[in-house]
Amino acid sequence: MKVLMFGWEFPPHIAGGLGTACDGLTRGLAKQNVEVLFVMPSASGDEDQSAVRIINASDVVAFEKKEEARQIFDNVHFLKVTSNLIPYLGPDEFEEAIDLEREKEWNEFRISFGNKFKFSGKYGKNLMEEVMRYALVAASIARQYDFDIIHAHDWLTYMAGIAAKKISGKPLVIHVHATEFDRSGENINTQVYELEKRGMDQADRVIAVSNLTRDIVIRKYHIAPEKVMTVHNAVDFKTAESREIERGVPEKIVTFLGRITYQKGPEYFIEAAYKVLQKCKNVRFVMAGSGDMFNRSVRRVAKLGISSHFHFTGFLQGEDVKNMFAYSDVYVMPSVSEPFGISPLEAMRANVPTIISKQSGVAEVLNHAIKVDFWDVNALADAIFGLLNYPALSRMTVRCGLEEVNAMKWDNAALKVKNIYESVLNEKS
Amino acid sequence: MKKTLCLYFQVHQPYRLRQYRFFDIGKNSYYYDDFANKTIMNRVANRCYLPVNNLLASLIKKYNGAFKVAFSISGIAIEQMEQYAPAALESFKELSRTGCVEFLAETYSHSLSSLISPRKFKDQVAMHVNTVEEHFGMKPTAFRNTELIYSDTIGEMVADMGFTTMLTEGARHIMGWKSPNYLYVNAINPKLKLLLRNFRLSDDIAFRFSNRSWGDWPLTAEKYAGWLAQALEKDDIVNVFMDYESFGEHQPAESGIFDFLAALPGMILNHANTEILTPSESARKHQPIAPLHVPYAISWADEERDVSAWLGNELQQEAFNNLYKLEDPVRDSRDPVLQRDFRRLQTSDHFYYMCTKFFSDGDVHKYFNPYDTPYEAFINYMNVLSDLTLRVPK
Numbered sequence: 076m077k078v079l080m081f082g083w084e085f086p087p088h089i090a091g092g093l094g095t096a097c098d099g100l101t102r103g104l105a106k107q108n109v110e111v112l113f114v115m116p117s118a119s120g121d122e123d124q125s126a127v128r129i130i131n132a133s134d135v136v137a138f139e140k141k142e143e144a145r146q147i148f149d150n151v152h153f154l155k156v157t158s159n160l161i162p163y164l165g166p167d168e169f170e171e172a173i174d175l176e177r178e179k180e181w182n183e184f185r186i187s188f189g190n191k192f193k194f195s196g197k198y199g200k201n202l203m204e205e206v207m208r209y210a211l212v213a214a215s216i217a218r219q220y221d222f223d224i225i226h227a228h229d230w231l232t233y234m235a236g237i238a239a240k241k242i243s244g245k246p247l248v249i250h251v252h253a254t255e256f257d258r259s260g261e262n263i264n265t266q267v268y269e270l271e272k273r274g275m276d277q278a279d280r281v282i283a284v285s286n287l288t289r290d291i292v293i294r295k296y297h298i299a300p301e302k303v304m305t306v307h308n309a310v311d312f313k314t315a316e317s318r319e320i321e322r323g324v325p326e327k328i329v330t331f332l333g334r335i336t337y338q339k340g341p342e343y344f345i346e347a348a349y350k351v352l353q354k355c356k357n358v359r360f361v362m363a364g365s366g367d368m369f370n371r372s373v374r375r376v377a378k379l380g381i382s383s384h385f386h387f388t389g390f391l392q393g394e395d396v397k398n399m400f401a402y403s404d405v406y407v408m409p410s411v412s413e414p415f416g417i418s419p420l421e422a423m424r425a426n427v428p429t430i431i432s433k434q435s436g437v438a439e440v441l442n443h444a445i446k447v448d449f450w451d452v453n454a455l456a457d458a459i460f461g462l463l464n465y466p467a468l469s470r471m472t473v474r475c476g477l478e479e480v481n482a483m484k485w486d487n488a489a490l491k492v493k494n495i496y497e498s499v500l501n502e503k504s
Numbered sequence: 505m506k507k508t509l510c511l512y513f514q515v516h517q518p519y520r521l522r523q524y525r526f527f528d529i530g531k532n533s534y535y536y537d538d539f540a541n542k543t544i545m546n547r548v549a550n551r552c553y554l555p556v557n558n559l560l561a562s563l564i565k566k567y568n569g570a571f572k573v574a575f576s577i578s579g580i581a582i583e584q585m586e587q588y589a590p591a592a593l594e595s596f597k598e599l600s601r602t603g604c605v606e607f608l609a610e611t612y613s614h615s616l617s618s619l620i621s622p623r624k625f626k627d628q629v630a631m632h633v634n635t636v637e638e639h640f641g642m643k644p645t646a647f648r649n650t651e652l653i654y655s656d657t658i659g660e661m662v663a664d665m666g667f668t669t670m671l672t673e674g675a676r677h678i679m680g681w682k683s684p685n686y687l688y689v690n691a692i693n694p695k696l697k698l699l700l701r702n703f704r705l706s707d708d709i710a711f712r713f714s715n716r717s718w719g720d721w722p723l724t725a726e727k728y729a730g731w732l733a734q735a736l737e738k739d740d741i742v743n744v745f746m747d748y749e750s751f752g753e754h755q756p757a758e759s760g761i762f763d764f765l766a767a768l769p770g771m772i773l774n775h776a777n778t779e780i781l782t783p784s785e786s787a788r789k790h791q792p793i794a795p796l797h798v799p800y801a802i803s804w805a806d807e808e809r810d811v812s813a814w815l816g817n818e819l820q821q822e823a824f825n826n827l828y829k830l831e832d833p834v835r836d837s838r839d840p841v842l843q844r845d846f847r848r849l850q851t852s853d854h855f856y857y858m859c860t861k862f863f864s865d866g867d868v869h870k871y872f873n874p875y876d877t878p879y880e881a882f883i884n885y886m887n888v889l890s891d892l893t894l895r896v897p898k
Contacts, residue, residue, distance in 0.1 A: 354526055442863045445879045453525055460526040461883035464890075467822030468882060475860070 103489025233274025285436025335366035579612030685739030
């Protein structure tokens, strides 16, 4: 079986969990004898291609001739619909735009890239434009390569998936790692919602990373439940990550590590810290990360008068993250909405007892983390207090948690994905 | 000699703890979820205790002394009946007056004290014996430990207390090729006779009765009496022991369990060679065939039939050890409210809620559990215990 897979990033150059998930999944699929052609907007060449063949969309000639472009747009009807969304992509306008652009840029393009688009592969200002161009390239790739099924990861690639489906007639599976509701709460970007919904509508199957996400796909995007399957993410940890680190303070440390934004629930962490500090002083709280609620969080901590025991580190990465885990006695992820959530697994792997919100997808697969409702500050405070004061609790969550995390394998997830491919292909034949 | 069916039903309800946050420690020493305790006691009384007691009374009358049963009612359950369902307690008292019902002794708190503290164990048994005498006007001669927990040394303690009969599980790993359908004796003190639960015939009613995917569904009294007759063809006694709440609560009235129970004695007594006796009568009547060696504690719970449902993980052990550290000072305190709370915290159910085995198996655990996870159960219990510890005089 051969899969044409569209992603946005792939290790080592990643901005979030999406690239890591794509890596794990494709490795798992390779073991199942599923061949994956992985398309990404901008490959750097240092990606590990042992399990996948990577196609760099920036290297693909979008169309050799104007007629080809015409043909692609005749087939890919969705682009017409989005014309008011992104004006230059309407068929007529596009042709004009293309002509213009070609007139204007043809020479530079031909000199430097042939007739290729140069993608940034980032999540910048021209994201929408890149998404649409990526779809054009996808259509072209779909004509050049041979494959059985298409698999697109997250909304950035849904258009690419749809284009490939229209051109090739092969079934499309889309993979929802997050929805706009997870990113923005209720104040969603309607353009993104539009694209997400279109992807889900056009797909033959929708894979969600948790039942929580599956539920959002069904309720908020109105997708038929029988079309939506849950395949939980996994992790492939080689060994336990434990490092010795010298502590500067005698107190126990409770850590929040993540973006300081609405959906990560930083304010609940602060309120719980306040409650715990009323009862025991032998503890410090650390909020590691940055985000649009950073300033507000600092103000709130000051207002509660707990600044002497509550610390902000700013954004951490790489080694600092590992050191932060090594410092921690309790890790807390009070997310308001978390499609899956990999970082609790990293904490557990580092032998840190972990508290997660019931509103996270990872709560569906973890038994040995303590689960609380994100809004239930009392329960959160109580769980923190329990982990700090009842040694058997942290011993047991650490020991069993490590076993649990080590047992999660991408191989199992990949097998489920393969079964989904097969069910779609059987339906089609 | 006639063959014997021995029926015993366990009646127990724990005092469920309220949500007790760490902010409450040292500030509020009321621990119980009155609403849940009251609601559950009323529900169980209405679905089970009242209607089934009624049914048993009519069967006793109908068979004129040939139908007998035994109960063990934990002290904690009696307290709650007094508090929330006095009519249920009254109907048990009425049953006690028929002369066809034996009441067994157990630990007052339905506790695990036999596993850690012989002194506490004996105190609690004595307390329960007094409670039974007070309410039901008879001094128990047969003993059943919490969840049928038994070992050679526990049996020895029970014999020392003057009991002549004890009930436990016919655990497969103890029995091996031996049949549970005979009378055995304690390996240390042969004066103590042992009645072993036939788990297959007990669970056919308690767990499988309403299960439609079970091959033998629907279970009729006739079919069941047939199985019993088969088992008693060679063997002496079949001991059918279960939670009383199996009738009407775990197996709902709509499943037909009441009709089954109503029809059962007739079907059994039809066999000329079978009689229905209480545990003490059965033990007096039959000859023990062998001592039973049980070096490690067994119980009637889970597949393992050991004590791992209550003390299998480190959370349970920590909570348990911390609790019994308070035994001496609580005893010396002469503070009746403190002693009452200490008793209620010893109930085995609190430890059952912390069991992590149910992650892999055990709808049964989930059914009985007011907590979402064992971790929540542990945190809540430890918060309560922390408060209790503060109340204990230093």
